[in-house]
Amino acid sequence: MLYARKIKEDFPWFSSETGKKNIYADSAATTHKPKSVLDTMNALYTEYYAAVNRTSHESGEIFSEMYYDAHRRMASFIGAESADEIIFTRNCTDAINHAANALLRTTEPAIAIGKGDRIICTIMEHHSNMLPWQQLAQLTGAEIVYAGLYPDRTIDIDHFKSLINGRTRIAAFSHVSNVLGTVNHVAQLCSICRDAGVLTLIDGTQAAPHMRVNVSEIGCDFYAFSGHKMLAPSGTGVLWGRTALLEKLAPSFYGGGMISSVTTQGASWNSPPWKFEPGTPDACGAIALAGSEANGRRLYGAVDYLEAAGMDAVLSHEKKLSAYTRKLLAEIEGVEFLCTEAHSGITAFRMAKKGREENSHIVGTLLNEMNIIARTGGHCAYPLHQYLDINDSGSIRLSYYIYNDKSDVEAICSALGSINLL
Numbered sequence: 471m472l473y474a475r476k477i478k479e480d481f482p483w484f485s486s487e488t489g490k491k492n493i494y495a496d497s498a499a500t501t502h503k504p505k506s507v508l509d510t511m512n513a514l515y516t517e518y519y520a521a522v523n524r525t526s527h528e529s530g531e532i533f534s535e536m537y538y539d540a541h542r543r544m545a546s547f548i549g550a551e552s553a554d555e556i557i558f559t560r561n562c563t564d565a566i567n568h569a570a571n572a573l574l575r576t577t578e579p580a581i582a583i584g585k586g587d588r589i590i591c592t593i594m595e596h597h598s599n600m601l602p603w604q605q606l607a608q609l610t611g612a613e614i615v616y617a618g619l620y621p622d623r624t625i626d627i628d629h630f631k632s633l634i635n636g637r638t639r640i641a642a643f644s645h646v647s648n649v650l651g652t653v654n655h656v657a658q659l660c661s662i663c664r665d666a667g668v669l670t671l672i673d674g675t676q677a678a679p680h681m682r683v684n685v686s687e688i689g690c691d692f693y694a695f696s697g698h699k700m701l702a703p704s705g706t707g708v709l710w711g712r713t714a715l716l717e718k719l720a721p722s723f724y725g726g727g728m729i730s731s732v733t734t735q736g737a738s739w740n741s742p743p744w745k746f747e748p749g750t751p752d753a754c755g756a757i758a759l760a761g762s763e764a765n766g767r768r769l770y771g772a773v774d775y776l777e778a779a780g781m782d783a784v785l786s787h788e789k790k791l792s793a794y795t796r797k798l799l800a801e802i803e804g805v806e807f808l809c810t811e812a813h814s815g816i817t818a819f820r821m822a823k824k825g826r827e828e829n830s831h832i833v834g835t836l837l838n839e840m841n842i843i844a845r846t847g848g849h850c851a852y853p854l855h856q857y858l859d860i861n862d863s864g865s866i867r868l869s870y871y872i873y874n875d876k877s878d879v880e881a882i883c884s885a886l887g888s889i890n891l892l
């Protein structure tokens with residue numbers, strides 16, 4: 471069980487002027503950072519900062535070892551077999567673009583995508599897990615098709631299955647919807663794809679920060695997520711890929727650090743993960759995300775904070791808050807939830823009294839005036855809103871994390887109740 475009020479004390483933002491004044495319910499967009507993570511950033515820049523993976527001087531070697539240890543710790547956090555399967559990226563968008571770009575450039579027959587091939591996506595995807603695949607389809611001449619949803623607003627597995635044909639190369643779908651909050655049956659979807667020889671990429675942006683994730687058990691080929699949505703600094707993210715796949719793929723981008731040799735006419739590539747990490751990485755951000763130990767000093771990352779809390783406890787805490795939110799909001803006339811039950815810390819809904827046009831932006835503006843930080847609009851999932859027949863103003867989304875408590879829920883629901891009386 472988590473004591474969110476106590477947890478708030480670990481996050482300096484909540485005792486700042488802004489933090490004291492506001493209630494924060496927008497963690498699906500980004501999260502606040504605990505002091506341990508801020509202290510690690512400070513220690514890295516004040517004591518350890520150097521060039522990584524490029525130098526033979528001692529401080530560069532120590533910093534490089536710390537950075538590699540962050541890969542190890544992240545691998546252990548998500549149940550990956552090797553540190554070399556962890557590619558640090560800028561965010562989830564960057565991670566998915568890495569995968570799509572690498573596939574675009576890959577000529578290896580078993581995984582290359584070409585004219586007439588098929589890419590499966592789903593209608594619930596965030597634009598970050600839709601546009602890179604649309605572009606890949608347009609650039610290769612492949613087609614992109616979308617699986618729909620069951621009435622409970624999880625991915626319709628029967629429909630998904632019916633979309634697989636002999637030319638299907640990859641399926642990209644989310645673990646948890648950033649709008650609906652529903653948790654998809656990802657292991658089942660991966661097993662269907664594996665049997666059909668289809669690669670899988672899971673967008674785990676709304677899952678990895680909130681629940682136990684084990685990529686080996688799920689059986690996917692790629693898993694992507696953002697660090698800044700899981701208590702780590704902004705500018706951090708992860709793409710996990712199976713070693714055998716990463717070895718076959720072409721690099722996603724080119725530059726320093728990712729080569730084993732270069733001539734004026736060509737180059738050969740370093741082994742993963744470096745093959746996919748060209749340029750100077752955000753090593754401080756990655757270490758503050760995953761934690762590290764080097765030179766006898768342990769630096770704590772966001773992953774350490776979450777592991778100490780326990781991922782099962784994090785999910786159970788958030789689900790309780792969402793269930794309580796649904797109970798209180800159900801008493802407000804005109805509230806319509808976008809999914810049937812609380813699956814995670816995300817609750818999305820529409821709100822309008824009879825005879826009044828629904829406009830989520832107005833609700834967002836009023837919530838802001840009442841010092842409630844929530845998100846309204848299309849949540850970077852426009853096709854989903856179109857599919858659900860929701861107007862352009864989109865929906866209202868409350869998203870909780872480890873630091874929210876019952877009193878936050880009560881204050882938000884009471885504000886929404888008063889907005890509805892206006």
Ligand SMILES: Cc1ncc(COP(=O)(O)O)c(C=O)c1O
Pocket residue numbers: 498499561562563564596598599644646647648673675676696
């Ligand atoms: C499900 C999902 N995928 C991808 C993203 C993109 O994340 P980022 O903006 O950190 O790249 C988000 C962001 O909200 C998301 O919720």
